[in-house]
Amino acid sequence: MDKEKVGGVCLNHGCIPAKALIHAAGFQENIKHWAEIGIHTDNLEIDFQEIQEWKSEARTKLTHGIEQLLEQHGVEFIQGTAHFQDSNTLRVEEEHDAVNIEFENAIIATGSKPVELEGFEFDHEKVISSRELLELDEVPEELVVIGGGYIGLEAVTKFCKFGSTVKVLEAHERVLPNFDEALVEEIREVSPCYGDEIYTNAEAKELRDGNEKAVVVAEQDGEEIEVEGDYVLVAVGRTPNPVLEELDIENTSVEVDEKGFVEVDETMETSDPGIYAIGDCAGQPLLAHKAYREGKVAAEVIAGEPAAFDNHYIPKVIYTDPEIAVVGMTPEEAKEEFSEIKTGKFPFSSSGRALTTNQDSGFVRVVASTDEKLLGTQIVGPRASDIIAEATLALEMQAYLDDIINTIHAHPTFPEAFQEACEDAKDESIHSA
Ligand code: NAI
Secondary structure, three states: OOOOOOOOOHHHHHHHHHHHHHHHHHHHHHHHHHHHOOOOOOOOOOOOHHHHHHHHHHHHHHHHHHHHHHHHHHOOOOOEEEEEEEOOOEHHHHOEEEEEOOOEEEEOOOOOEEOOOOOOOOOOOOOHHHHHHHHOOOOOEEEEEEEOHHHHHHHHHHHHHHOOOEEOOOOOOOOOOOOOOHHHHHHHHHHHHOOOEEEEOOEEEEEEEOOOOEEEEEEEEEEOOOOOOOEEOOOEEEEEEHHHHOOHHHHHHOEOOOHHHHHOOOOOOOOOOOOOHHHHHHHOOOOOOHHHEEEEEEHHHOOOOOOOOOOOOOEEEEEOOOOOEEEEEEHHHHHHOOOOEEEEEEHHHOOHHHHOOOOOEEEEEEEEEOEEEEEEEEEEEHHHHHHHHHHHHHHOOEEEEHHOOOOOOOOOOOHHHHHHHHHHOOOOOOOOO
């Protein structure tokens, strides 16, 4: 059951519509470079409303796909808001009715919602979350973003390319504070979108009404600054609060930690036997691909299969341009655990595939132990989101550098850069300049 459509935040209001818009914005930006390869575009017309319609169609196709899959597999979907009555009963309030459902097993997957910042409470018109941002019907002239994390920087990727001036206020000394500095430096060097209007050490304090525009007052290095925009996107993190606010979880013996995450064991079972929790409500990182795996584990355990969430590596991808993707240890983290390590790096400027697609910025870096076991991979560059899958597989399989080096990689392809970075860690890279 779900109080909204099937598919959750990722499909309906997050990953899918966001990446569709990033794709469209990428076209708009790329057109500027078409002349470099001899394609000249005159009388070009870009219709943002048509882009939004195309995005919504992609989302609808996926939602219908899920509805069909549920039907094919004999799953009944009830649209309504669920409340626990006790450890074996749920009350579901539908639009005009309410039903009690007895269960042996239940899986809580209530996700997360945006954190509300004091002084910047969502009015869903001027002060918006990523949900409203994805549904705008015109490209704003100026957009203020509070928070330079995942959502903030992906908002930059989309709207800077669509032509907005996007101004980011980040309280930390740099954007994406939880990511390797070298990766962030690279995107800042490649695109002015991630540099010109980024205010770091800047904590948003107060919202002032500036007639047509919203004015955000922030404290930057002890000084007061004012930044104005047509909308203020608040992207300062997400909270698993729906569990506490709506489910009447106190009628069960499910335990929730001090941050509001449901406590689960490696089978995704909560402290109330038969009740499981998966996804954002079950803990960090708040990523859809972690949730998919957890959902499979919970379903397999309920079906009596031996299963556990025993994954050691969860890749993270940020759709900046170029993309950032990481998995496993950074050099700093590896040095803390093993005093000596090996690192290797391969720039996309030396990759045949990157040059043939006119996207040659960024690099792949690998981290390995002195006995050459892969410990981590950081990528900034074209198709980083795809290449990271091979690095994640290599880490889960406890691969050594030679396992990757001696695997034939098709040529010319982007993943060759991962193989070359592994060779570089052994001082054996042939194609590195
Ligand atoms: P975030 O945790 O990634 O970033 C929030 C940022 O806001 C931090 O850098 C923090 O220092 C800053 N901040 C906090 N208070 C502030 C203030 N008063 N003034 C200025 N800056 C302030 O959170 P975000 O971007 O809201 O994303 C939430 C979650 O959604 C992410 O942690 C991620 O798990 C998920 N997500 C994943 C995506 C992906 O996988 N590509 C895309 C979008 C979201």
